[in-house]
Amino acid sequence: MSESGETRPLAIVCGGGKFPIEVARAAAAAGRTPFLIGIVGAADPAIEAFAHVWLHIGQFGKLFATLRAEGVADVALIGGLTRPELAEVRLDWGAIKRLPDLALAFRGGDNHLLAGVAAIFEREGLHIVGAHEIAPRLLAPLGPIGSRAAAPQDEADVSMGAALIAALSPFDAGQGVVVAKGRVVAIEAAEGTDAMLARVAELRDGRRLRLSGLSGVFVKAPKRGQDLRLDMPAIGPQTIAAAAKAQLQGVAIAAGAVLIAEREEVARAADAAGLFVAGYAP
Amino acid sequence: MSESGETRPLAIVCGGGKFPIEVARAAAAAGRTPFLIGIVGAADPAIEAFAHVWLHIGQFGKLFATLRAEGVADVALIGGLTRPELAEVRLDWGAIKRLPDLALAFRGGDNHLLAGVAAIFEREGLHIVGAHEIAPRLLAPLGPIGSRAAAPQDEADVSMGAALIAALSPFDAGQGVVVAKGRVVAIEAAEGTDAMLARVAELRDGRRLRLSGLSGVFVKAPKRGQDLRLDMPAIGPQTIAAAAKAQLQGVAIAAGAVLIAEREEVARAADAAGLFVAGYAP
Numbered sequence: 326m327s328e329s330g331e332t333r334p335l336a337i338v339c340g341g342g343k344f345p346i347e348v349a350r351a352a353a354a355a356g357r358t359p360f361l362i363g364i365v366g367a368a369d370p371a372i373e374a375f376a377h378v379w380l381h382i383g384q385f386g387k388l389f390a391t392l393r394a395e396g397v398a399d400v401a402l403i404g405g406l407t408r409p410e411l412a413e414v415r416l417d418w419g420a421i422k423r424l425p426d427l428a429l430a431f432r433g434g435d436n437h438l439l440a441g442v443a444a445i446f447e448r449e450g451l452h453i454v455g456a457h458e459i460a461p462r463l464l465a466p467l468g469p470i471g472s473r474a475a476a477p478q479d480e481a482d483v484s485m486g487a488a489l490i491a492a493l494s495p496f497d498a499g500q501g502v503v504v505a506k507g508r509v510v511a512i513e514a515a516e517g518t519d520a521m522l523a524r525v526a527e528l529r530d531g532r533r534l535r536l537s538g539l540s541g542v543f544v545k546a547p548k549r550g551q552d553l554r555l556d557m558p559a560i561g562p563q564t565i566a567a568a569a570k571a572q573l574q575g576v577a578i579a580a581g582a583v584l585i586a587e588r589e590e591v592a593r594a595a596d597a598a599g600l601f602v603a604g605y606a607p
Numbered sequence: 608m609s610e611s612g613e614t615r616p617l618a619i620v621c622g623g624g625k626f627p628i629e630v631a632r633a634a635a636a637a638g639r640t641p642f643l644i645g646i647v648g649a650a651d652p653a654i655e656a657f658a659h660v661w662l663h664i665g666q667f668g669k670l671f672a673t674l675r676a677e678g679v680a681d682v683a684l685i686g687g688l689t690r691p692e693l694a695e696v697r698l699d700w701g702a703i704k705r706l707p708d709l710a711l712a713f714r715g716g717d718n719h720l721l722a723g724v725a726a727i728f729e730r731e732g733l734h735i736v737g738a739h740e741i742a743p744r745l746l747a748p749l750g751p752i753g754s755r756a757a758a759p760q761d762e763a764d765v766s767m768g769a770a771l772i773a774a775l776s777p778f779d780a781g782q783g784v785v786v787a788k789g790r791v792v793a794i795e796a797a798e799g800t801d802a803m804l805a806r807v808a809e810l811r812d813g814r815r816l817r818l819s820g821l822s823g824v825f826v827k828a829p830k831r832g833q834d835l836r837l838d839m840p841a842i843g844p845q846t847i848a849a850a851a852k853a854q855l856q857g858v859a860i861a862a863g864a865v866l867i868a869e870r871e872e873v874a875r876a877a878d879a880a881g882l883f884v885a886g887y888a889p
Contacts, residue, residue, distance in 0.1 A: 485778065492774050496767065498791030509780030512794040515816050516806055524798055524806070534797050 334358045335459065336397040338388075339368035340404030343586055344456065344559060348403050349375050351460030360395050362388065368404065386419015389449050400451050401459060402442075402555060439555040455554035456584055463588075465604035467580040471592035473601035475575055479542050481507065483577040483605055486544030494549035500558045503573065505541030510534060518545065518560075522567035529572055539574050539599065546579035546607055553582060560602075561586030562594050569598035580604030616640045617741065618679040620670075621650035622686030625868055626738065626745075626841060630685050631657050633742030642677050644670065650686065668701015671731050682733050683741060684724075684837060721837040737836035738866055745870075747886035749862040753874035755883035757857055761824050763789065765859040765887055768826030776831035782840045785855065787823030792816060800827065800842075804849035811854055821856050821881065828861035828889055835864060842884075843868030844876050851880035862886030 335357045339345035345368060349359040353375075361368075361377035368379075380388055392400065416424070423445055443453050457464050469475075475483060482504040489509060493499035501513035503525050510528075513521040522543060528534035545558050560578060568576050576595070578585075581604070585591055595602045617639045621627035627650060631641040635657075643650075643659035650661075662670055674682065698706070708727055725735050739746050750756075757765060764786040771791060775781035783795035785807050792810075795803040804825060810816035827840050842860060850858050858877070860867070863886070867873055877884045 489775075489778050489780070492778070493771075493794075496771050496774070496791050498771070499794065503796075508797075509778050510797045512775075512781065512796050514785075514794050515790075515792045515810060520806075524802075528797060 331399075332356050333399055334360060334395065334397045335454070336360045336362060336392055336395070336400045338362045338364065338400060338402045339372050340364055340402070341367045341369070342404045342559075343369065343561070344584065345369070345403040346371055346374070347463065347586060348401060348456050348460050351463065355459070357459070360397055362391070381415040383415040383420050384417045385423055385445065386417040389419055389451075392449075392451065398450065398452055399454050400446060401454050401456060402439075403456055440552060443552070443555055453554050456557055457553060457581075463584045463586070465578045465580050465583040465585055467604045467606060469601060469603045470585070470588065471595040471600075471602050473575065473595065473599070475542070475577065475601050475603055478506065479574050479577075479601070482542045483544055485509070486542060486577070487546060487579070487605065487607065490544065490546045491549050494551075497548065500547060501543060501545045503541055503543050503571070505536050505573075510541060518543075518564060519567050522564070522571045525571040525573075526567070536572070539572050541571070541573045543568050543571070543573055543576045544578075545576070545583055547582050557582065557584050559584040559586060560591065562590045565591055565594040565598060565600060565602065568600055569594075573600065575601035575603065577603055577605050579607035582607055613681075614638050615681055616642060616677065616679045617736070618642045618644060618674055618677070618682045620644045620646065620682060620684045621654050622646055622684070623649045623651070624686045624841075625651065625843070626866065627651070627685040628653055628656070629745065629868060630683060630738050630742050633745065637741070639741070642679055644673070663697040665697040665702050666699045667705055667727065668699040671701055671733075674731075674733065680732065680734055681736050682728060683736050683738060684721075685738055722834060725834070725837055735836050738839055739835060739863075745866045745868070747860045747862050747865040747867055749886045749888060751883060751885045752867070752870065753877040753882075753884050755857070755877065755881070757824070757859065757883050757885055760788065761856050761859075761883070764824045765826055767791070768824060768859070769828060769861070769887065769889065772826065772828045773831050776833075779830065782829060783825060783827045785823055785825050785853070787818050787855075792823060800825075800846060801849050804846070804853045807853040807855075808849070818854070821854050823853070823855045825850050825853070825855055825858045826860075827858070827865055829864050839864065839866050841866040841868060842873065844872045847873055847876040847880060847882065847884065850882055851876075855882065857883035857885065859885055859887050861889035864889055 335352050337345055337349055339361050352359045359375050361372045361375045363372045363379045365379050365381045426445055486502045486504040489502050498514050501518045503511040511521050511525050547558050617634050621643050634641045641657050643654045643657045645654045645661045647661050647663045705727055768784045768786045771784050780796050783800045785793040793803050793807050829840050
């Protein structure tokens with residue numbers, strides 16, 4: 326039995342990173358049979374430890390035929406994808422039939438793209454489920470993870486960062502910001518979290534951003550109105566390493582709305598680096 | 608006579624870049640006698656072509672004594688400064704008397720810092736004037752500079768970028784954004800415009816951001832409520848070079864609220880690179 330009492334087979338469309346495998350393990354542990362669909366060029370070869378098939382982006386016809394053959398109605402879309410150019414997508418006949426919908430989905434921000442793709446799945450009678458529904462234990466809790474907590478000045482920076490992410494939401498941009506002592510230092514867009522934190526580290530190393538000692542917080546949260554079934558923000562040990570290089574005080578994530586990969590390792594790495602990692606009430 | 612009919616001597620506190628010298632030339636051409644105060648470590652040695660003195664950040668006592676001795680009441684603060692750590696500032700007795708005000712100014716975003724410093728000047732009976740008041744011909748006009756104009760799709764991206772900058776204003780962050788086909792690609796914070804445009808170029812070169820051909824616009828505007836006397840956004844030929852490397856369609860700046868350095872060279876470089884540069888009605 327899963328945590329939700331669900332036992333139906335589950336397909337996981339796997340983008341990059343370790344999350345697809347963590348979710349597959351959680352699903353299997355909960356009594357569901359995971360069937361993994363690896364996106365060529367994105368998914369980790371380790372998905373082959375489970376029943377799987379590899380597909381190119383754009384092979385919608387083959388994808389839907391495979392899901393029907395496997396008798397799977399529940400689908401999770403997990404892991405990162407580089408946003409493809411329409412010209413690079415390998416379209417099969419099943420995709421070409423859906424081309425008007427796909428073309429519309431490709432204009433605009435990430436939420437818009439994902440919502441368009443989700444609608445295509447749902448018109449096939451498939452049910453999109455989120456990682457948080459399959460494996461709720463991967464979600465950020467409220468309060469500290471690891472042994473450190475945020476100081477009052479950090480909490481003011483967290484509030485400012487959370488408000489800034491909310492203000493960016495109508496633009497379908499930005500799940501992460503760095504705020505230090507009341508000053509917005511970096512705002513994430515297409516470069517992603519790791520590149521944004523590396524930028525803060527470089528600015529500080531080069532003395533182009535002058536802050537003394539550990540200071541600043543990285544705040545990560547979904548955009549308002551973001552469909553968490555399709556794109557839940559995530560952190561992992563590499564986030565802590567990047568925050569430590571940027572000499573931050575800590576990492577604050579929206580409780581219940583951000584996934585944590587390898588939580589024990591996240592706590593250990595944060596303690597070792599002297600950072601706090603905490604879920605805040607969004 | 609200046610364009611405003613003003614002939615009183617003018618002190619220019621010079622940060623980095625060529626703008627302090629452009630403003631000094633414009634002031635001299637308009638019949639005012641410029642007296643330049645070079646910030647050690649920031650100002651271009653070329654300021655020595657004018658009557659000048661060099662000061663360290665923090666030498667407020669010496670600054671105010673110099674201005675009194677020169678009989679100057681109008682002061683312009685022009686050019687970039689790396690935000691100093693309080694510990695690095697060379698404080699003289701004139702600064703130490705004003706330390707509570709300075710310490711308050713150093714918490715928070717750039718607008719807050721500049722407003723705090725401006726208030727210190729005004730309490731000395733000095734009058735802060737903006738580059739746009741001394742040299743209005745340096746300001747962005749409405750419409751194209753150079754021979755290309757924005758296409759309708761570009762105009763949609765410009766509107767989105769302008770709205771995003773407005774939404775960021777309450778956070779005292781972000782004068783520049785890149786929007787491509789309805790998607791927010793990059794948002795500027797502490798790294799500055801050149802680094803943000805270099806990031807877009809890198810993301811495209813590395814195929815981590817996939818857009819075909821020239822696409823996207825760089826939008827630059829002051830934050831809402833920004834005091835243009837203290838910190839007016841600026842572009843110059845290096846901005847056009849950076850936008851071209853990022854393979855953008857063009858550069859859009861808020862008319863009347865952004866300075867253009869070397870306007871003829873900006874127009875020529877934009878034409879050569881196939882970009883539009885245009886002032887939009889903010």
